[in-house]
Amino acid sequence: MFKYLKNDLPASIVVFFVALPLCLGIALASGAPLFSGLIAGIVGGIVVGMLSGSHIGVSGPAAGLAAIVLTAIGALGGYENFLLAVVLGGIIQLLFGVLKAGVIGYYFPSSVIKGMLTGIGIIIILKQIPHFFGYDADPEGDWAFFQVDGENTFSEIINSINYISVGSTIVAVVGLAILILWDKVLTKKAKIFTLIQGPLVAVIVGIIFFVLTQGSSLGIQQEHLVSVPTPEDASSFLAQFTFPNFGAITNMEIWVTAFTIALVASLETLLCVEATDKLDPEKRVTPTNRELLAQGTGNILSGLIGGLPITQVIVRSSANIQSGGKTKLSAIVHGFFLLISVILIPTLLNKIPLSVLAAILFIVGYKLAKPKLFKEMYKLGWKQFVPFVVTVVGIIFTDLLVGISLGLVVGIVVILLKSYQNSHFLHIEDKSDGKHRIKMTLAEEVTFFNKGAILKELDSLPRDTFLEINLMKTRYLDNDIIEILEDFLFKAKDRNIDLKLVSKRGVVENPASFIKFFNERPKSSISLS
Numbered sequence: 268m269f270k271y272l273k274n275d276l277p278a279s280i281v282v283f284f285v286a287l288p289l290c291l292g293i294a295l296a297s298g299a300p301l302f303s304g305l306i307a308g309i310v311g312g313i314v315v316g317m318l319s320g321s322h323i324g325v326s327g328p329a330a331g332l333a334a335i336v337l338t339a340i341g342a343l344g345g346y347e348n349f350l351l352a353v354v355l356g357g358i359i360q361l362l363f364g365v366l367k368a369g370v371i372g373y374y375f376p377s378s379v380i381k382g383m384l385t386g387i388g389i390i391i392i393l394k395q396i397p398h399f400f401g402y403d404a405d406p407e408g409d410w411a412f413f414q415v416d417g418e419n420t421f422s423e424i425i426n427s428i429n430y431i432s433v434g435s436t437i438v439a440v441v442g443l444a445i446l447i448l449w450d451k452v453l454t455k456k457a458k459i460f461t462l463i464q465g466p467l468v469a470v471i472v473g474i475i476f477f478v479l480t481q482g483s484s485l486g487i488q489q490e491h492l493v494s495v496p497t498p499e500d501a502s503s504f505l506a507q508f509t510f511p512n513f514g515a516i517t518n519m520e521i522w523v524t525a526f527t528i529a530l531v532a533s534l535e536t537l538l539c540v541e542a543t544d545k546l547d548p549e550k551r552v553t554p555t556n557r558e559l560l561a562q563g564t565g566n567i568l569s570g571l572i573g574g575l576p577i578t579q580v581i582v583r584s585s586a587n588i589q590s591g592g593k594t595k596l597s598a599i600v601h602g603f604f605l606l607i608s609v610i611l612i613p614t615l616l617n618k619i620p621l622s623v624l625a626a627i628l629f630i631v632g633y634k635l636a637k638p639k640l641f642k643e644m645y646k647l648g649w650k651q652f653v654p655f656v657v658t659v660v661g662i663i664f665t666d667l668l669v670g671i672s673l674g675l676v677v678g679i680v681v682i683l684l685k686s687y688q689n690s691h692f693l694h695i696e697d698k699s700d701g702k703h704r705i706k707m708t709l710a711e712e713v714t715f716f717n718k719g720a721i722l723k724e725l726d727s728l729p730r731d732t733f734l735e736i737n738l739m740k741t742r743y744l745d746n747d748i749i750e751i752l753e754d755f756l757f758k759a760k761d762r763n764i765d766l767k768l769v770s771k772r773g774v775v776e777n778p779a780s781f782i783k784f785f786n787e788r789p790k791s792s793i794s795l796s
Contacts, residue, residue, distance in 0.1 A: 271593035277464045278592030279600035282325055283608075284466050285586045285631065286312075286601060287616065288493055288624050292407025293328040296415045299346065299575055302496050302507040304328050304408075305609055306574030309788035310565050312602020315577060318561035320554040324543045325583035328563060328575040330410040330480050331535050337415075338573060339524045347512035352521045353513055353570030356528035360563030363533050364795035369555025372537030376682075378651045379674040380542050381644065382658025386670055387581055388635025390663055391628050392541075396424050397699075398625035399439045401432025401491050407621065411666040420663070432622075432687040439622035442469035446630050464590060466627045473623035474615070475628045487620050491704045497613040504610065507575035531668065532578045536562050538671060539579040546588050549609065586631045601788050640747040650685065654678040683716055701731040711740055715747040730762045 286308050296787030311326035319326070340349045364368070390410055393673065399405065405416045405423055449465030480486045498504035515521055517766050540553045558579065565577045587597050608616055653725045658674025665673075710717070728734060736752070740745070759766055768775040 269596065272419050272596065273462065274591045274593045274598035276600060277462055277467075278587050278590035278597040278603060279491070281464050281466045281590040282583050282587050282592070282597060282601040283604040284470055284619075284624060284627060285644075286325070286327055287495075287606065287608075287619075288621060289580075289582065290328055290408075290605070291328055291415040291494060292406075292409065293333055293562045294407035294575060296330070296333040296409040297328075298340055299336060299349075300507070300573070301494065302609075303346075303509070303573055304576050305495070305605060306508070306572055307569050307577050309602050309606045310569045310572075310574055311577045311580075311593060312598055312600075312605060314568055315561045315565035315579075316598035316602060318560075318564055319579075319595060319598075320556075321540060321543065321579065322405055322549075322551050322553075322594055323547055323584060323588050323592050323597070324540060324553065324558075324579045325587050325601065326536075326562065326577050326579045327583060328408075329532065329535055329578040329580055330408050332531060332576050333409065333415075334411065334666075335524075335527060335531060339528075343515075343521055343524060345512070345519070346509060348515045348518070348521060349747075350509060350511035350570045350573060351513060351515055351719075352524040352528060353574070353576050354518075354567050355522065355525035355567030356532065356576060357563045357568075357570060359526060359529035360415070360533055360559050360566060361531065362563075364556045364559035364563060367534070369557075369559050371534070372541045372555050375538065375541060375671075375675060376654060376678040377545075377689070378644065378647075378654040379658050379671060379678050380538070380545060382655040382674050383538060383540050383662065383671055384546070384581065384585075385636045385640055385655070386659040386662030387667070388632045389659065390420070391582060391632030391635070393420050393424065393663070395625040395628045395632065397427035398621050399436070399629070400437075401428075401435025401487070401622055402426050402427035402430040403491055403621055404430075407624075412664050413794050432491055433488065434476070434480055434487045435491050435620055435622040437485065438473050438487070438620050439626045441476070442473060442623040442626040443629060445469045445472065446626060450630070461591070464771040466590075466600070469623050469626060470619055473620045474618045477618050477620055487507075487622075491620040491621055493616050493621060493624070495609055495613040497617065507573070508733075509596060509609040511570055528576050529563075532566065533559055534574050535668065536579045539581045539584060542669045543579070543584045543588070548583060548588070549593075579735055582628075582631065586627075587633055589631060589634050615750070620710075650681045654681060663696065704735075705732055706735045706737060708737040708739075709741045709744070709748075712743040713748050714742060714743075718747050720752060721748060722751055725751070728762070728764060730764070731749065732762075732764045733767070734759075734764055735769060738768065741770070 290304035290308035291301050294301050307328035315326040337350070339352060340346055345354065394410060397405065400468050405418065406415045409415055414423060418426060445468055446465045449460060449468065453460040477487050477492070497509060498507065536558060537555055540555055540558055544551065562577060562579070569575065569577050575775055644652050654674045654677045657677045658670055661670030661673035707724065756766070
């Protein structure tokens with residue numbers, strides 16, 4: 268694991284700077300104590316990082332759960348009761364892992380996963396525009412279209428025009444220039460520039476700018492800086508940890524919330540795993556059931572000490588990949604950085620301008636949503652492009668899970684259309700004897716999805732037709748299709764249609780034998796393999 272330390276250490280620093288404001292912002296958006304977000308980030312980095320089989324995935328508090336957390340804290344009668352739901356949710360996730368529910372992640376179409384990555388990239392950029400200009404009314408980590416401050420993504424951008432902070436904007440522009448220069452020029456000039464990451468330099472410049480401009484017209488106000496809790500001593504630091512109220516374990520609402528957390532967190536994790544594996548330059552495959560076990564363990568521990576629910580998170584994971592992270596060490600070290608920094612240097616962290624961190628996230632967002640990807644998906648055809656676009660638009664105008672659900676629904680419709688079209692093939696062979704000679708070759712597997720297409724073709728056959736139904740390639744014939752063929756036998760006689768059935772069992776040329784052939788099937792289907 269330490270073989271790639273020269274890659275993982277710089278990457279962990281970048282992930283740390285990306286994760287820090289998101290941990291705090293998601294806690295704020297969730298209506299939870301700020302420290303709870305940091306706890307989740309630390310546990311997600313260290314504990315989940317150690318247990319996970321993902322090489323480059325990074326876990327922490329998830330924006331997709333913010334609305335659930337916000338509602339649950341009020342509905343369950345306090346934060347301690349909510350923490351119990353987090354612990355129980357972690358236990359349920361362990362059961363999901365034991366039951367091998369991780370396979371669900373493999374059933375999402377590639378077009379939807381690519382749409383998820385692109386949609387998240389675009390939403391990161393849109394959400395960071397106000398922060399870039401020093402307008403921080405909505406907390407970092409609120410990725411939903413309708414925001415906790417009462418605005419939406421686009422109205423927030425428009426409002427930011429009236430609240431531009433000159434100092435924040437200057438340092439953000441300088442930071443962005445440093446990041447672009449580092450990425451495009453300096454890393455190609457000398458090895459030192461790959462070891463010392465551009466985001467670290469941008470953050471240091473931001474801190475220096477804040478210190479030097481205090482009290483001047485370019486000074487950055489406190490509300491535009493990172494806001495880490497700063498305890499005065501060890502006892503006040505330990506007082507920030509909160510513990511679950513196990514006395515409320517018989518409350519059914521807590522169990523419902525626990526199951527909701529487990530389900531949503533598991534789904535979001537599995538989607539992120541699938542997306543992260545696609546981004547991985549080495550194309551490694553994450554064991555999904557092990558990931559559920561790791562996430563469940565992380566959520567149990569996070570809930571026990573006062574943290575928010577944890578999932579694997581694409582923003583941090585993609586930042587890790589883009590920064591050259593090679594192994595899980597980068598995720599683990601970023602967790603230790605969070606822990607050490609909140610203990611030793613919270614005052615220094617609180618000098619980091621949010622606008623500089625917005626510049627870092629701009630780069631992360633752009634690399635996820637490069638314009639050329641739209642062109643590539645378009646070239647693949649409408650069956651790939653439409654679910655991709657629906658997922659992107661859905662994420663931008665709703666939230667992550669709703670957007671993915673919309674893309675998945677469209678993807679399923681596309682699959683049904685393809686199945687409808689590919690259920691059979693028709694070949695008109697000869698008309699020389701006065702009869703239409705038509706051959707219908709059925710596909711390898713024919714299910715009820717194909718019912719409409721086959722019905723349509725059979726009903727459109729002209730009178731005086733010789734029809735050959737070829738089942739040589741068919742391995743599975745659904746009962747719905749068998750009933751259609753049996754019903755058609757009676758209609759065929761009235762329309763003077765002669766039939767021939769060709770299968771691996773032999774050739775059948777009269778209606779009575781047809782009926783006998785199909786009546787020998789199992790009750791629900793016929794296997795012809």
